[in-house]
Amino acid sequence: MGLKQTEQRIVKKFTGSFKPYGRRKGVGAMLKTILAKKYQEVKTAKQRRPLPSLLQDIKPGNFALRTALKQSAWSLIAECKLASPAKGRLCTQYSVPELAKIYTAHGATALSVLTDSHFCGALADIEAVRAVTELPILRKDFIVDVYQIYEARAVGADAVLLIAGILSDGELEEFLTVAHGIGLDCLVEVHNEVELNRVQQTPALLVGINNRNLKTFTVDLMTTFSLLPHCDKRRIIISESGVKTGEDALRLKAAGVQGILVGEGLVKAENIAAKTRELALANTQNGGRYHAG
Numbered sequence: 001m002g003l004k005q006t007e008q009r010i011v012k013k014f015t016g017s018f019k020p021y022g023r024r025k026g027v028g029a030m031l032k033t034i035l036a037k038k039y040q041e042v043k044t045a046k047q048r049r050p051l052p053s054l055l056q057d058i059k060p061g062n063f064a065l066r067t068a069l070k071q072s073a074w075s076l077i078a079e080c081k082l083a084s085p086a087k088g089r090l091c092t093q094y095s096v097p098e099l100a101k102i103y104t105a106h107g108a109t110a111l112s113v114l115t116d117s118h119f120c121g122a123l124a125d126i127e128a129v130r131a132v133t134e135l136p137i138l139r140k141d142f143i144v145d146v147y148q149i150y151e152a153r154a155v156g157a158d159a160v161l162l163i164a165g166i167l168s169d170g171e172l173e174e175f176l177t178v179a180h181g182i183g184l185d186c187l188v189e190v191h192n193e194v195e196l197n198r199v200q201q202t203p204a205l206l207v208g209i210n211n212r213n214l215k216t217f218t219v220d221l222m223t224t225f226s227l228l229p230h231c232d233k234r235r236i237i238i239s240e241s242g243v244k245t246g247e248d249a250l251r252l253k254a255a256g257v258q259g260i261l262v263g264e265g266l267v268k269a270e271n272i273a274a275k276t277r278e279l280a281l282a283n284t285q286n287g288g289r290y291h292a293g
């Protein structure tokens with residue numbers, strides 16, 4: 001199937017007045033490319049392994065991510081991010097499981113593993129990380145089909161990312177229901193007030209405020225500070241992208257977020273172990289938990 005046809009299919013999938021990124025004019029060429037490829041990948045994966053067969057491999061999870069976030073006064077979700085479409089290769093020194101080991105030993109609350117090829121990720125990375133850590137694992141990808149949610153659980157993930165900007169209201173509801181039905185948490189990502197309001201109509205418990213605009217790639221921590229007053233109290237709020245220092249973490253914590261999701265700030269640090277401790281607020285009083293060892 002050519003790109004054009006695939007894109008048409010994406011367009012057809014969305015209903016209602018909300019326009020997901022894939023459908024807005026002049027919007028992120030990169031995101032469009034990623035989404036078109038994603039539909040192809042899912043189609044191929046389904047052919048290789050139809051859903052009924054995949055379902056046989058699924059043991060329900062136990063909402064390990066929400067449990068860890070609730071138990072921690074401050075949470076660092078540390079991301080295994082080898083590359084990004086905007087900046088290319090970010091980390092050459094360590095493999096994904098090596099990063100996971102460092103993060104685990106130095107105070108991360110949970111791990112995020114990118115499984116999209118544009119970030120040099122693969123689904124198998126989750127299995128590799130599962131083998132070296134007991135921390136909750138978030139599958140970070142562009143989820144556009146329930147199949148990917150089952151796939152995540154089959155390889156041992158505890159949670160998936162759902163990006164409000166690329167999903168219709170119906171899809172958000174459906175994906176949350178499917179994930180919650182198999183004990184998997186969802187971190188639902190928003191970037192503006194319209195998306196936040198849509199997500200707050202759903203039972204989503206974990207809300208990620210992405211400081212990065214997925215269309216322009218610009219990053220501004222103000223996104224979190226300005227959306228925070230609009231978040232209702234029942235949700236657990238995570239600030240995602242562009243967090244670099246312990247000072248950033250302290251400012252976000254003081255504003256009321258529960259934790260941060262960090263990739264680049266960790267993988268590009270000169271000393272990744274020390275940066276993990278810094279962002280986990282491991283050295284500050286009443287900061288996050290610290291796992292020695």
Ligand SMILES: O=P(O)(O)OC[C@@H](O)[C@@H](O)c1c[nH]c2ccccc12
Pocket residue numbers: 079081140141142163189210212240241242243261262263264265
């Ligand atoms: O590397 P950063 O700036 O710390 O960002 C991490 C994470 O938030 C980012 O990787 C991300 C946020 N939402 C996404 C959606 C898809 C892929 C990647 C992402």
